[in-house]
Amino acid sequence: MTATTLTLGIxxxxxxxxxxxxxxxxAGHGLERVGNDRGYRGRLSGLDGIEVAFLSASEIAGxxxxxxxxxxxxxxxxxxxxxxxxxxxxxxxxxxxxGPANVVVAVPECWLDVAAMADLEEVAEQFxxxxxxxxxxxTKYVHLTRRWFAAHGVTGYRIVDSSGATEGAPAAGLxxxxxxxxxxxxxxxxxxxxxxxxxxxxxxxxxxxxxxxxLSEARVQVLIRALSKAL
Amino acid sequence: xAGRSSAEREALARQNAAIMAVxxxxxxxxxxxxxxxxxDIFLERSGEDIRARTFVFSDPDGNELCLRPxxxxxxxxxxxxxxxxxxxxARYCYLGTAFRFPDELLSPQEFNQAGIEWFxxxxxxxxxxxxxxxxxxxxxxxxxARLKVTMGDLGLFNALINSMDMPDRxxxxxxxxxxxxxxxxxxxxxxxxxxxxxxxxxxxxxDAMAGKDPEQAAGALISELGLPHVTDRSVAExxxxxxxxLADRSEAPLAADMVRVIETYLAIEGSVTDVVADLxxxxxxxxxxxxxRWFEARIEALEDQGLNPRRFHFSANFGRxxxxxxxxxxxxxxxxxxxxxxxxxxxxxxxxxxxxxxPRRVPAVGCAIHTERVKAVxx
Numbered sequence: 001m002t003a004t005t006l007t008l009g010i011x012x013x014x015x016x017x018x019x020x021x022x023x024x025x026x027a028g029h030g031l032e033r034v035g036n037d038r039g040y041r042g043r044l045s046g047l048d049g050i051e052v053a054f055l056s057a058s059e060i061a062g063x064x065x066x067x068x069x070x071x072x073x074x075x076x077x078x079x080x081x082x083x084x085x086x087x088x089x090x091x092x093x094x095x096x097x098x099g100p101a102n103v104v105v106a107v108p109e110c111w112l113d114v115a116a117m118a119d120l121e122e123v124a125e126q127f128x129x130x131x132x133x134x135x136x137x138x139t140k141y142v143h144l145t146r147r148w149f150a151a152h153g154v155t156g157y158r159i160v161d162s163s164g165a166t167e168g169a170p171a172a173g174l175x176x177x178x179x180x181x182x183x184x185x186x187x188x189x190x191x192x193x194x195x196x197x198x199x200x201x202x203x204x205x206x207x208x209x210x211x212x213x214x215l216s217e218a219r220v221q222v223l224i225r226a227l228s229k230a231l
Numbered sequence: 232x233a234g235r236s237s238a239e240r241e242a243l244a245r246q247n248a249a250i251m252a253v254x255x256x257x258x259x260x261x262x263x264x265x266x267x268x269x270x271d272i273f274l275e276r277s278g279e280d281i282r283a284r285t286f287v288f289s290d291p292d293g294n295e296l297c298l299r300p301x302x303x304x305x306x307x308x309x310x311x312x313x314x315x316x317x318x319x320x321a322r323y324c325y326l327g328t329a330f331r332f333p334d335e336l337l338s339p340q341e342f343n344q345a346g347i348e349w350f351x352x353x354x355x356x357x358x359x360x361x362x363x364x365x366x367x368x369x370x371x372x373x374x375x376a377r378l379k380v381t382m383g384d385l386g387l388f389n390a391l392i393n394s395m396d397m398p399d400r401x402x403x404x405x406x407x408x409x410x411x412x413x414x415x416x417x418x419x420x421x422x423x424x425x426x427x428x429x430x431x432x433x434x435x436x437x438d439a440m441a442g443k444d445p446e447q448a449a450g451a452l453i454s455e456l457g458l459p460h461v462t463d464r465s466v467a468e469x470x471x472x473x474x475x476x477l478a479d480r481s482e483a484p485l486a487a488d489m490v491r492v493i494e495t496y497l498a499i500e501g502s503v504t505d506v507v508a509d510l511x512x513x514x515x516x517x518x519x520x521x522x523x524r525w526f527e528a529r530i531e532a533l534e535d536q537g538l539n540p541r542r543f544h545f546s547a548n549f550g551r552x553x554x555x556x557x558x559x560x561x562x563x564x565x566x567x568x569x570x571x572x573x574x575x576x577x578x579x580x581x582x583x584x585x586x587x588x589x590p591r592r593v594p595a596v597g598c599a600i601h602t603e604r605v606k607a608v609x610x
Binding site: 108109110111112113114115116118119121122123125126127128130131132133134146153155158159170171173176177192197 | 271274275282283404407408410411413414417431432433436449452453456458459460461462463464465468469470471472473476
């Protein structure tokens with residue numbers, strides 16, 4: 001009998017949930033929904049001491065950071081957005097490979113003079129001089145954007161929070177450029193946006209993330225080994 | 232700690248009364264700028280790092296407002312709305328709460344700032360020395376001793392760059408990137424080998440500008456590629472940068488000895504009186520000679536105020552994080568339990584009032600004291 005049960009957060013629906021369920025089944029630890037709270041709680045077959053919580057995909061990284069769950073399957077983009085690199089409370093235990101997508105910086109295609117991040121700071125300065133306001137970056141990745149722009153010496157911008165249809169923000173006049181997630185780039189293309197040459201912030205995929213303090217526990221190691229064999 | 236006890240409140244109030252008495256006795260008008268400010272004024276003028284730390288909210292009409300993250304801009308706005316002639320000399324002091332999201336453990340989200348702002352000063356070095364003297368006197372009135380004063384001078388850097396032979400757009404870029412040492416170094420490197428810039432996805436667009444009217448050529452290219460025009464960036468702005476890139480390709484490289492002079496300057500640090508000799512070794516030019524005279528006159532003005540600038544530290548690099556300053560920058564630290572703690576800072580910011588809507592440039596110099604830090608050091 002293990003001391004405390006660890007909670008593993010799994011997306012409650014969608015393709016990420018389906019791919020996760022398939023991988024866990026293949027690894028020999030299928031997801032089983034149980035309990036009074038039917039539908040939102042579960043266990044892993046053949047592995048004691050880990051209970052499953054079916055959560056909204058957007059909550060998992062935040063709950064990991066707060067220590068409400070010890071393990072979670074989520075997109076690396078959401079993990080990195082919610083847990084800064086300076087905070088070592090939780091990290092990627094295993095990259096699961098599915099759900100690949102890149103978080104990118106994209107500018108209007110008609111900006112013929114902009115190839116890379118280094119151009120952006122000059123554009124920001126020029127834009128401020130001629131329009132009296134900062135260029136705006138629409139994104140839901142506020143922290144990833146700040147860190148990436150700071151690392152590239154780009155400071156003269158404002159972030160506009162955008163939780164849906166970010167790629168439409170420049171055409172709608174709500175922002176000058178965007179930071180967003182893309183799989184094939186076709187949505188960006190359709191909105192006449194182009195990814196900067198050094199504008200890939202993160203090559204994301206689904207990951208199993210773990211709180212640092214549980215990473216070395218035997219049951220967690222069993223799960224990681226089983227999943228990595230099944231990949 | 233959700234608030235202060237009556238004893239803590241009284242102790243801070245007593246300390247701050249001593250600080251404000253110094254400013255008021257010196258003839259500074261004690262004003263109370265608004266706490267709630269239009270958000271844009273702050274957000275458009277500071278980098279995303281400050282924006283990230285500003286409390287922003289909306290009023291019922293949808294206007295973006297913020298809690299002031301600092302009192303300098305609110306004092307400027309007070310001046311612009313109250314002064315009959317915004318260029319006429321005005322001297323203000325204030326004591327008020329500023330609000331910022333904490334950026335590190337233990338940094339408070341609300342704190343009391345005491346400060347002075349001197350607008351339209353007619354004796355520049357005299358005003359600068361006076362502001363430094365009053366800041367030091369106020370800190371001493373609060374009970375602090377053994378203050379460590381660090382100074383920088385953006386006037387020297389600007390004069391150095393202005394005195395060098397290079398295209399104006401390079402000067403503008405170097406001054407702009409002064410705040411970001413790594414980007415500054417990369418830029419300097421690029422200017423020493425302008426033709427060696429590697430080709431990128433947009434190099435062909437730069438090629439297309441050759442021998443043509445840039446705006447027409449860029450417009451033609453955009454319609455030829457069938458690209459819709461989105462955002463407020465005009466074709467003229469896009470064309471201007473393309474033709475700058477074209478011009479850069481054939482520009483004479485920045486001479487190696489000039490790069491050395493810039494690097495030599497940026498490495499200068501030491502006692503304010505000692506670095507005069509280091510500055511004297513930089514090549515002569517009207518702009519730089521003027522800035523050096525200004526620097527030396529400021530030393531005399533500091534002595535006239537009864538200060539000992541020999542004990543002040545100068546660093547050419549200092550001020551690289553404080554974006555709106557245009558000349559003198561200074562900060563004052565005190566040795567605290569583990570590490571030195573910055574308790575005050577200030578400098579000259581001659582562009583801010585113009586930027587906020589004044590009809591012309593109005594000289595300005597000021598300082599701000601972080602009063603809770605002073606209290607913490609004294610505790």
